[in-house]
Amino acid sequence: MTSDPLRAQFPALVSRPGHPAPVYLDSACMSLVPRPVLRAMEEYYTEYPGCAGRSLHRFAQEVGRRYEESRAAFARFLGRGDPNGVVFVRNATEALNLVAQGLDWKSGERVLISDREHNSNLIVWQRLAAERGVRIEVLELPDDGAFDGDALDSALAKGVRLVSLFHTSNLDGRTLPVREITERAHYRGARVLFDGCQAVPHERVDLDRIGADYYALSAHKMLGPTGFGVLAGTPETLAELRPLLVGGETVEWSTLTEHRLRPPPHRFEAGLQNYAGAIGAHAAIDFLEHVGFDEVGRRQRAVNDRISSALSGEKRVHPIGPTDPARRPSLFAFTVDGVDPHDVAIFLDEGYRVMVRSGMHCVHSFYARRGIPGNVRASFYLYNDRSDADALVRGVTELLDRVPGAPLSGTSAGTVVSSPRPGRGPPRAVGSTGAAARSAPPRRRAARGRAASAAGSG
Ligand SMILES: Cc1ncc(COP(=O)(O)O)c(C=O)c1O
Numbered sequence: 001m002t003s004d005p006l007r008a009q010f011p012a013l014v015s016r017p018g019h020p021a022p023v024y025l026d027s028a029c030m031s032l033v034p035r036p037v038l039r040a041m042e043e044y045y046t047e048y049p050g051c052a053g054r055s056l057h058r059f060a061q062e063v064g065r066r067y068e069e070s071r072a073a074f075a076r077f078l079g080r081g082d083p084n085g086v087v088f089v090r091n092a093t094e095a096l097n098l099v100a101q102g103l104d105w106k107s108g109e110r111v112l113i114s115d116r117e118h119n120s121n122l123i124v125w126q127r128l129a130a131e132r133g134v135r136i137e138v139l140e141l142p143d144d145g146a147f148d149g150d151a152l153d154s155a156l157a158k159g160v161r162l163v164s165l166f167h168t169s170n171l172d173g174r175t176l177p178v179r180e181i182t183e184r185a186h187y188r189g190a191r192v193l194f195d196g197c198q199a200v201p202h203e204r205v206d207l208d209r210i211g212a213d214y215y216a217l218s219a220h221k222m223l224g225p226t227g228f229g230v231l232a233g234t235p236e237t238l239a240e241l242r243p244l245l246v247g248g249e250t251v252e253w254s255t256l257t258e259h260r261l262r263p264p265p266h267r268f269e270a271g272l273q274n275y276a277g278a279i280g281a282h283a284a285i286d287f288l289e290h291v292g293f294d295e296v297g298r299r300q301r302a303v304n305d306r307i308s309s310a311l312s313g314e315k316r317v318h319p320i321g322p323t324d325p326a327r328r329p330s331l332f333a334f335t336v337d338g339v340d341p342h343d344v345a346i347f348l349d350e351g352y353r354v355m356v357r358s359g360m361h362c363v364h365s366f367y368a369r370r371g372i373p374g375n376v377r378a379s380f381y382l383y384n385d386r387s388d389a390d391a392l393v394r395g396v397t398e399l400l401d402r403v404p405g406a407p408l409s410g411t412s413a414g415t416v417v418s419s420p421r422p423g424r425g426p427p428r429a430v431g432s433t434g435a436a437a438r439s440a441p442p443r444r445r446a447a448r449g450r451a452a453s454a455a456g457s458g
Pocket residue numbers: 028029091092093094118120121166168169170195197198218362
């Protein structure tokens with residue numbers, strides 16, 4: 001049993017007979033869900049399981065009220081004055097697609113992205129480039145986490161219609177200066193879209209202060225349920241978008257030949273909605289606000305500092321991104337010379353119950369350019385503590401002992417090397433060092449070959 005009352009709120013962290021508590025270091029992929037969120041969703045299905053905006057009975061009235069309360073809560077949480085600027089979607093990917101595909105692009109217009117965007121903020125632009133002649137400009141970001149405002153200005157000077165960047169990176173944990181970016185972009189007449197997936201769970205985001213035109217997030221990275229996300233805009237910027245889907249709930253009226261769309265945000269929420277998701281996500285932001293972002297930051301920084309300093313002396317461990325953990329507070333991404341990232345992940349899980357993510361983290365473009373098969377990523381959240389940090393460090397240290405090898409050059413992700421198969425697609429995350437790692441299984445349990453199932457995953 002955990003003695004930390006906050007950790008005790010997360011059923012997935014509680015040990016059960018035969019199932020000792022896991023060491024969960026994969027919150028950048030998906031965070032754990034606390035009891036109040038689970039309770040709120042169960043209450044919806046047990047106490048008022050209706051659909052909003054259709055029937056007039058009490059279940060329907062109650063869910064309608066709670067659904068709009070969730071919208072108002074998100075507007076407050078994100079510092080957006082008008083709840084009508086909050087659109088409920090399935091996830092950040094849908095929010096990004098809604099902006100990208102919803103704007104009326106003309107051939108030759110430019111979008112500016114960075115060189116390390118999640119596929120959700122890349123593929124949609126590649127499609128628009130192919131189908132509508134949109135031009136993709138790429139802002140190169142220095143590996144050390146610095147930001148060059150002049151480089152942004154030079155890119156903007158070409159005439160950019162939309163700047164679409166991550167707020168915090170899922171690859172190396174750096175945070176971009178979003179207010180400065182918005183000011184520079186607006187000065188040049190560009191609109192700004194931020195992918196806020198990795199920022200909103202960890203810091204107070206005040207959209208009216210930042211001035212962003214569009215902001216995307218997923219609830220499952222911030223203690224909420226899967227399948228629920230938000231596109232936050234303003235009623236004006238949202239009105240510039242064509243809905244991705246139309247149908248029930250999106251119209252004020254229709255005849256056999258015509259219809260009139262409702263104003264934003266409802267015109268974007270087609271069909272029966274994820275009410276349990278909206279209600280659960282509202283409970284998640286209440287939980288976060290109750291704990292407070294100062295405490296969230298304090299807890300995850302303590303874990304990150306401990307890991308970063310313990311592994312800093314290991315010559316075969318190469319952190320990715322800023323060296324200072326204060327500049328990547330929610331994650332520690334690294335490569336291990338001589339060991340495939342998937343093998344590191346399997347070794348840690350099998351031997352230490354440490355769950356990390358390995359591979360390319362849906363940023364394949366970054367690895368393809370460098371010709372490396374990916375890396376390991378440990379990511380932190382408010383429920384992690386020093387015992388989690390120590391388990392990771394013990395696991396990595398044992399792995400280094402068991403799979404000997406001199407430091408290799410060129411395996412650090414900071415080093416750009418040519419692709420092994422130029423022009424023939426990205427390098428594959430094969431278990432090249434799998435044999436070595438698996439022939440040296442962790443002390444507690446023999447490792448099974450699992451890398452194949454994760455190879456190539458994002
Ligand atoms: C930075 C970033 N952007 C976008 C996404 C996509 O989020 P979702 O799959 O919830 O749409 C993720 C998810 O890992 C992410 O980390």
